[in-house]
Amino acid sequence: MPLPDVETQLLGGTANRGLVVRVGDTVRRPLRPSSMATHALLEHLERVGFEGAPRLLGIDVQGREVLSYLPGETVTSPYPDWSMTDKALDSVAHLLREYHEAVADFRPVGLTWAEPVPSAYVTGLISHNDPNLDNVVFRDGVAVALIDFDLAGPGSPLWDVATAVRLWAPLRPDADIHDVRRGRSLTRLRRFADAYGLTDTDRLRLVDAAADNHIWCMAYVRHGAESGHPWFHQRWTTGEAELTNRTNEWFTRTADALRQALLH
Template structure:
């Protein structure tokens, strides 16, 4: 491996199977051009790719097993990461069991502990589309079922292009909305009492202390509204892919869920802090 011009420190991957077939990988709402080549995944690179490579390298160095390894850039300038066999947690194939919310909490805690105290390279350029509630250390920013691989022996968090500085609570609030999930029962939610139990399970798996539970309860609605704001701004400015997602109705989904969380804040807070 040698350095790549324009990407200091980022290695070049020499293909050992030139001409190997490329299998397009579906899923997600904002990534295009992602393919599988053998035991690797190739995705379009950007100014943020060296920072993502640094994050994944850090996680590998400390033995964090819930993220793919990053290898560098291929001959076409695409980011090359490890392909992890398994099924996506969303959409979940028939007969597959969803991940336990407690296990998602444990994964989030291990991830945050691995990155807390680590300093990114001074020239790191992260791609964050929503301002977080703080910048304590690097977090994933999209900890959700559509970015989680259920492998035989572990859960693996993929799609790191949006990682960047944030807080534990910011990641957890997003994960809570997606994995519990926090939505009305007629929109796929489990009902408010079951949602409270799911929130408590997430916090228990994370090992969240009392102060952290109170912060999480306060952050659930603002974090959900932040997605609506992103999509609404994209709609007004024509910024893609957010304008397209707004037109597909995603803005309405986030508004609906944010209002539902606000309507049931007392019950959800009690479940978290009891």
């Protein structure tokens, strides 16, 4: 008689915390109203040969989506030293560029996506919208795959770069950076834009896009908290609201310095 499948809870995330498990070489995740759209996206990425995303394998008997498990490491606190290096930062930028190239000709019709991004940053490309530290898989210190496409939807390369660099630089007050990145936000901002190969036009808009992305992301967290989601509520009420205000003020205060750091 075969042994029952062993489910191992996977760490990271907020919206689905405690609900994502590994079973053998697969990952099981809850379905969402936008699942049909994200499944179409994953199927497109498989068709074009993009290796940096999980494969959709179906729906299990419990009604969960089944994805291929991507071996490697994600970055969760306390952050390992290798994850804070320039090598790791560059590789995230390269991976994001490769994803955008792979998804450039994906033209979905009639699909329902998750949180819409501000219209100023919608160009027709389906962006990931959440390349957070724990949504990137690394091997040997190099980013090789994106996971958790729950927030994917119509956006732009600029919006994804703004999301990524805001989190990976990171773009926030130095007093709120508690690792080796403290004091290097401007340097890492410039490095990420260079590694990605951001256009001159998008460089001029990147600082505003990052500030707008912070407002968008924190509104999503606040809404989750107000809707009674336990993990969003915990996050919002244990310092996130105060950090949000400090970061918004920081963006206003340092906008010129951030723009100067991006100049060639």
